[in-house]
Structure formats: structure tokens, C-alpha cells
Amino acid sequence: MVAAGTVRQVVRNASVFDSAAGCMRPGSTIVIEGDRIAAVTQEPLQVDDAARVIDAGGRAVLPGLIDAHVHVVAASHDLVGLAMQPASLVTAQSSTILREMLHRGFTTVRDAAGADHGLRSAVERGIFEGPRLFIAGAPISQTGGHADMRPQGVKSREMFCSCAGLGLIGAIADGVGEVRRAVREQVRQGANQIKIMAGGGISSPTDPLEGTQFSMDELRAAVEEAEAANLYALAHAYSPRAVTRAVQAGVRSIEHGNLIDEATARVMKSHGAYLVPTLSTYAALADEGTRLGWSPAMLDKLQMVKDRGLDAVRIARAEGVPVVFGTDLLGHMHGRQPGEFGLRTAAMPPAEALQSATIVAARLMRQEGRIGQLVAGAWADLLVVDGDPMQSLAMLADPAQGIRLLMQGGRVVRDSLVA
Known part of the structure; x- marks a missing residue:
């Protein structure tokens, strides 16, 4: 059950970065209720009419x-x-x-x-x-x-x-x-x-x-x-x-x-x-x-x-x-x-550099399951980005262009996705 007044959002057609595994999960759907993630799945999902749907267009979706x-x-x-x-x-x-x-x-x-x-x-x-x-x-x-x-x-x-x-x-x-x-x-x-x-x-x-x-x-x-x-x-x-x-x-x-x-x-x-x-x-x-x-x-x-x-x-x-x-x-x-990513990728692959700014940081801060991951129960913090983060983090080095949608706690901070 969704609490009365809670906004439901669905991010569909997303290639989700699994920060714990360090890999992408294409064809994923993220369900957000209020300020938290309710579900992340690669299974077909029926979206109710009341939900706001965000189409990631197959792009990579990263944890905040x-x-x-x-x-x-x-x-x-x-x-x-x-x-x-x-x-x-x-x-x-x-x-x-x-x-x-x-x-x-x-x-x-x-x-x-x-x-x-x-x-x-x-x-x-x-x-x-x-x-x-x-x-x-x-x-x-x-x-x-x-x-x-x-x-x-x-x-x-x-x-x-x-x-x-x-x-x-x-x-x-x-x-x-x-x-x-x-x-x-x-x-x-x-x-x-x-x-x-x-x-x-x-x-x-x-x-x-x-x-x-x-x-x-x-x-x-x-x-x-x-x-x-x-x-x-x-x-x-x-x-x-x-x-x-x-x-x-x-x-x-x-x-x-x-x-x-x-x-x-x-x-x-x-x-x-x-x-x-x-x-x-x-x-x-x-x-x-x-x-x-x-x-x-x-x-x-x-x-x-x-x-x-x-x-x-x-x-x-x-x-x-x-x-x-x-x-x-x-x-x-x-x-x-953002230039820190470019410096780090001289010593580690892009996926690992991205993990250092997501799940590994969350573990250090004793916040695993709350931040740094796109999992049920975590804060709904996410980035929809252009490009393949397994190959390059150039999109994060130029966030004004590379980050197409930015969400924090379920609130869309900015959005340049094509409707």
C-alpha cells in the first residue's frame, strides 16, 4: 500500500548501475514512493495511471x-x-x-x-x-x-x-x-x-x-x-x-x-x-x-x-x-x-572509480542500504546519464551536459531528458 499523499514515480527503460556488483543491469525499472526507492526490477512491471513515468531511454542510471x-x-x-x-x-x-x-x-x-x-x-x-x-x-x-x-x-x-x-x-x-x-x-x-x-x-x-x-x-x-x-x-x-x-x-x-x-x-x-x-x-x-x-x-x-x-x-x-x-x-x-574521476581512472577502472563514490563511500560512512545504491529502502538519489560508465566517466567530468536528470530524495533537481 502507498500512503495517502505519497508521490509514486517510475523510472523505466533504465540501465541501472549495480554499485555492489560493479556492473550494469539493463532493462530495469525503478519504483520510487515519496523520497525512497520501493523496488528495482528487470521483470515486466505494470505501472498504475497515478504514477509519474520517467523514460530513461536506455541510458545509464547511477546512484547519487x-x-x-x-x-x-x-x-x-x-x-x-x-x-x-x-x-x-x-x-x-x-x-x-x-x-x-x-x-x-x-x-x-x-x-x-x-x-x-x-x-x-x-x-x-x-x-x-x-x-x-x-x-x-x-x-x-x-x-x-x-x-x-x-x-x-x-x-x-x-x-x-x-x-x-x-x-x-x-x-x-x-x-x-x-x-x-x-x-x-x-x-x-x-x-x-x-x-x-x-x-x-x-x-x-x-x-x-x-x-x-x-x-x-x-x-x-x-x-x-x-x-x-x-x-x-x-x-x-x-x-x-x-x-x-x-x-x-x-x-x-x-x-x-x-x-x-x-x-x-x-x-x-x-x-x-x-x-x-x-x-x-x-x-x-x-x-x-x-x-x-x-x-x-x-x-x-x-x-x-x-x-x-x-x-x-x-x-x-x-x-x-x-x-x-x-x-x-x-x-x-x-x-x-568532477575532475577527481579523471585523475582516479589513471589508477583504477571506471566502474571501480564509480564504486568509490557510491557503495564504498556508503560503507565507510555506515550508510549502506541508504545511500550509494539503487536498492529498495534507499533514498531515491539517482542520476540519468549519457554514455557507458563501464567504459568512461566523462559524463561526470562534464555534469552540466552529461547528467540528463538529477534526483535527490525523490525530488527532481534538474531534468534535460527529451519528453
Whole structure:
């Protein structure tokens, strides 16, 4: 029975991407009731007169895409300057970033620090048009860690203050007690996952890229607090040592991980960890870092990692580590988000790259059966696209042309199919 007032839609003549199997199911029909998928079948189906029928014309139909490493508040590459902006302005700028992500086909994103529950609620209520938003709140950083953006010479811990909790400046915590408190605060603020800075970074001014951050006791405390709230921890880390320590402490995913080696990947595999490479941000910064005023030290760190990203993907795949789609773009560089597919297909086939942005991302986020799949019970998020995604993902690299219909939660966001 369909509940009174529930809209029924039927997508017929569809070649459905089975993200779990990594193959196409031609001649399929998708039945949508309200905001959920009711059925997906290759059997003949009688369509009632009340249903809205969408004829895919034999085209590929994909689950809505997932980007598992975004910063929707990063309206500028200048993270210190961003932290000085009023929360109202950051929010206004984020609304544009969210809308553009959705229109590229990303119906769900995992924000890897910066967004708050207010932005998530704005999307849920339809105030902002954007992807379904999973937030981390403030990243947890040690003094002098990757999210401690204070310039050298500044001693006060209160240089930055955003009462709304927006921005990429970290929650600075030293010692097990402070780390526990910082994680608990993110939980209190509605985080879906906890971000830990476990190693050095490119954009931070004072930490060595290959260094480790936090003691093992501190890392374990952060993971314990996340798990106590039925959440999980993700860790920013590049070097084999930083990645290994974070995984041994229990983090669920490694963000970036460009410098991993085979031994590190084996540790990740043994602990069930995921890798979330973010190749497009290094390509973007290599093109624009100097023009954007990045310091020589930051550009040197960028050079260390930008050519190792594909190697990390190949190593992870060879060792059986699940690889997830992420981008980590800032400011005007958000427009490069679809280019991540082209970078990844140099190291994996198109079907696997598409899985990394659908089912594998959903599994990482503990959302299997809800997002990243076209199955009964999942959110009705789907893309009708031109071309064969088993051969090429060019249609996703040019979403304005390649995506012919975009649906999120049963709502048609845009439609250029011929009636």
C-alpha cells in the first residue's frame, strides 16, 4: 500500500548501475514512493495511471554520488582569513558551494571539518539546496598541529573564535583529558564523525609534513570517545608512521595518505581501515598555489605529496584496502570536484572509480542500504546519464551536459531528458 499523499514515480527503460556488483543491469525499472526507492526490477512491471513515468531511454542510471572529503564552508583558500569572517557571511557563501555540489551530481557529502549542525539542518529543511550533509564539526588538533593555524609568534590560544562553530580552525587539545573533552564537545554539537589531525599538513604553517601528532594514548582516547557516541574517527595523515599509528589506535579512515607504502597498506587492511585520497586538491594547488600566495614551505610540502597520490591508490588497491572518493577542495577550486574521476581512472577502472563514490563511500560512512545504491529502502538519489560508465566517466567530468536528470530524495533537481 502507498500512503495517502505519497508521490509514486517510475523510472523505466533504465540501465541501472549495480554499485555492489560493479556492473550494469539493463532493462530495469525503478519504483520510487515519496523520497525512497520501493523496488528495482528487470521483470515486466505494470505501472498504475497515478504514477509519474520517467523514460530513461536506455541510458545509464547511477546512484547519487558521494564525496567523502569536502569542506563546504571553505569559500576561500585563505583559511586564516576565513576564520576571521562573520559566521553569517560564511553561511551565505556555503549555500552557493552546497548548491553547486548537488548540481554536479553529489547528493551526499561527508564534511571533513568546518560545517555545523545549522548548515546540515538548512539542507534538511530545504532552506539551502545541497547534498545530504554528514558533519565532523571542528577537527581535533594538538598544539602546533595541522589545524592549529596560528602564525609563529602568536601565543594565545584564543586568536580565533567562531561562536557558530564554523570554519576549519581546530579544537586544540593536549593530553588525554583535553582530547576527550574536545571530542565530546563535537558530539554535543551534533557531529556525525570525528576528525583527528594525526600528522602534518600542507596548509598549516608550523608542522612537518612527515611528523606524527598526538600520543598513542591521545589517539586512542579520541577513538574511544567517538565510538562511545556510536560514531567513528577519521584521521588526516600522510606518512607511513602517522598512518600506522592512527590505524592502530582504531580510526576508520585515513584522509589523503599519499606517502603510504606496502607495509602501511597491509596494516590498514588488517584493521579494516579505508583510504580517502584527495587527488584533485593537489592538482589544483600545483596549478595555482604560487599565484594564491602560498609560502615556499607550503609549496615544498605540496611537491612532496602531489606526485605520490596515484601511487598510494595503486598500493591500497593491491593490498585490498577500500578506496573512497574525496576531493578536499578550497575556494574557487571547488569547481574541480568532477575532475577527481579523471585523475582516479589513471589508477583504477571506471566502474571501480564509480564504486568509490557510491557503495564504498556508503560503507565507510555506515550508510549502506541508504545511500550509494539503487536498492529498495534507499533514498531515491539517482542520476540519468549519457554514455557507458563501464567504459568512461566523462559524463561526470562534464555534469552540466552529461547528467540528463538529477534526483535527490525523490525530488527532481534538474531534468534535460527529451519528453
